[in-house]
Amino acid sequence: MTAELLLTDAPNPLRETPLAALHRDSGARMVPFAGYVMPVQYAAGIVAEHLACRARAVLFDVSHMGQAWVEGAGAAEFLESCLTADLANLAPGRQRYALLTNAAGGIDDDLMVGRLSPTRFLLVVNAARKAADFARMAATLRGDVTFQPDENRGLLALQGPMAALALPEAAHLRFMDVAEIQIAGTACVVSRSGYTGEDGFEIGCTGDEATKLARTLLARELPTGGTVTLAGLGARDTLRLEAGLCLHGADIGPDIDPAMAGLGFAVGKRRRREGGFPGAAIINAALTAGAVRRRVGILPEGKAPVRAGAAVLDPDGRTIGAATSGSFGPTLGAPIAMAYVPVEFSSPGTGLSLDLRGRKVPAVVSALPFVPHRYAAQA
Amino acid sequence: MTETRFTAEHEWIRFEDGVATIGITAHAASQLGDIVFVELPEAGREVSAGEVCAVVESVKAASDIFAPLAGHVTETNAAAVADPAMIARAPMADGWLFRMRLADAGALAELMDEAAYAALVEAA
Structure with a gap:
């Protein structure tokens, strides 16, 4: 190990x-x-x-x-x-x-x-x-x-x-x-x-x-x-x-x-x-x-954690970005990531995929935050 | 006859009735922290000694698991794939990773025994 x-x-x-x-x-x-x-x-x-x-x-x-x-x-x-x-x-x-x-x-x-x-x-x-x-x-x-x-x-x-x-x-x-x-x-x-x-x-x-x-x-x-x-x-x-x-x-x-x-x-x-x-x-x-490029949330399919640097691919398999942060989200019990992608792929629900150590994993663009904010009342 | 050996990569290998069971040591599990994902080799895969054949991931770290010896993978622990936290709870029992038939059971003797591994962890 x-x-x-x-x-x-x-x-x-x-x-x-x-x-x-x-x-x-x-x-x-x-x-x-x-x-x-x-x-x-x-x-x-x-x-x-x-x-x-x-x-x-x-x-x-x-x-x-x-x-x-x-x-x-x-x-x-x-x-x-x-x-x-x-x-x-x-x-x-x-x-x-x-x-x-x-x-x-x-x-x-x-x-x-x-x-x-x-x-x-x-x-x-x-x-x-x-x-x-x-x-x-x-x-x-x-x-x-x-x-x-x-x-x-x-x-x-x-x-x-x-x-x-x-x-x-x-x-x-x-x-x-x-x-x-x-x-x-x-x-x-x-x-x-x-x-x-x-x-x-x-x-x-x-x-x-x-x-x-x-x-x-x-x-x-x-x-x-x-x-x-x-x-x-x-x-x-x-x-x-x-x-x-x-x-x-x-x-x-x-x-x-x-x-x-x-x-x-x-x-x-x-x-x-x-x-x-x-x-x-x-x-x-x-x-x-x-x-023309935007920061988005990424929800991968399955349980394999995504790490920063993982390539983000469009539906044709072309690399369009990379994860900037990625981890396992304990509240969601699932992997989560953020990435920059061209604006045409930035709408929540857009289907993309990730390259995880050479394996292609389906993913969808998610609205941010993944877990709703619960701040105290504003002024 | 049961024989348990260890690698410098913090894997254990238990040889029993001709089959070797492989997992990560308690020391490795405690270093990794919460384990959230494991990827195991397909049954039937031939692996050589030192080949990366599995991945154990915690919240912060991804760790490659190496085949301790050459052989033929016969079985993987589906329960650990479904509940990766099991690997940290019982790394040397229910949290085993995969089983294999060794190409050469005699090669076990080249790996560390429990005392040698304990000394390695102590020195770390």
Whole structure:
């Protein structure tokens, strides 16, 4: 048997998050990911952790993600010079999904921007992109704006239909609200958001307090009995794929524009008119014209998991694309994937096939998400 | 006579009454995690030693299974195909993968015994 771990990569030297000791005490299997050694799963396993998130509430350590503070009277204007979202009109106490684009119209990263006050923002970016993102943003700073990466900060994600019952301190937040909230004596920045398709929260605090905060949350009892349990990056990946959410570096990247990716919602209406972010002319033209290739869901026949890279074939057997993400979807009990295909093959129900290790497997295009989102009420 | 041997690829082979049963070891199963799919060789297939003849897939990983020795595949475990989680639950019992008639039963002696395999896992 030769196991090829498809989730991992291994740049050196590997870093740890503030919760590394808690993971090891909790039976985690640690793997290299985006320059960190991270828990891919605990003893329960990916499927059980995934299903616990869909049914109850689980806690992920996502402290490897990058966090940075942007402050100053011109902070919104500065952020709009890099990002696609309408941030001038983002109310304090609200968070928005945004894209860091490049001059060619591609997506260098996707991120969350929370506005804590008229002049103070918190960014949460992908771990694998944070060094590049922060270097680029710091280099284009202007005016009185300060940009401060917070390298030692912890970030926890509490996700699942019982998340608000486990975190009454933040139960008043609406979907995509963000606020500074004390949890058991720890000053936290809490947003009602996540990467699983479920209701939940992302909770930032100092690295020094992250383990204490995690232990507090893991002790919280759920109405079904038992407490919040840990889930690893393996379950995080299968949950986000079922939720149809993109993974940067797999489903989106520097050569994919927002129109292809179906992420036009991340480009604010005013930004489409006014531009002012890298690649704006290209992106806004693509959003107006419509993409010739589109990101779609793929449901293969049978049980064989599809992995990223598997070729997608049209009914005549011609290669028309490749899977960008693929896994077994535990909620569906079936393999699922995402891929880019020409727009004429992108309607749900279109019959295609996949090349799985030389074997042709029938598949159909599926609407995304595969599993309906169950977020808290919007504003 | 029953004889169980192991490979460095973390397969086991149990030789009993002229038939060899092949599966993955408990160590391999625990490394793979949740097993969600298995593809086994057709009965009747001739395989050579070291040839890829099956695939076991977990949520995150696809693992090739090699024929430990040369021979003729006689039977596959349909129950494990229907319920791949069985392989992780009982990798060395109900979770066996396939059976074969060995081309040369004497070649078994070239594979690791239980003590040697335990030492290999320990060293990993």
